Amino acid sequence: MLKKKMYGLAAAALLVAGSAQAEHVMISDAWVREAPPGAAALAGYMVVMNHGDVARALVGAASPAFGNVMLHRTVMEGGVAKMVHQMRIELPA
DSSP: OHHHHHHHHHHHOOEEETGGGGGGEEEEEEEEOOOOTTOSOOOEEEEEEEOSSSOEEEEEOOOTTSSOOOEEEEEEETTEEEEEEESOEEEOO
16 A cells, blocks of 8 residues: 555655656656554655756655655665665756
8 A cells, every 4th residue: 555655656746846847757666665563754765767858856755645755865884774865866867
């Protein structure tokens, strides 16, 4: 069920800078793992592609299925994956 909610987030609620050309931005493979009992936070994942000829930026996301949605990127530090908050994710042309 959460996977379907994530698709709704990906398809309907991404905020792309320069949204007049947002039709060139494509979301695929969106998913959220089912929450274990008592989980305070979840992570959702997706592939975001810009098929346009102008660079764009992902500047936010929202979903009625989740109270708070934030953008992060994964970095490896000492062999451990760590999430780093991002205010903006560049989408090269």
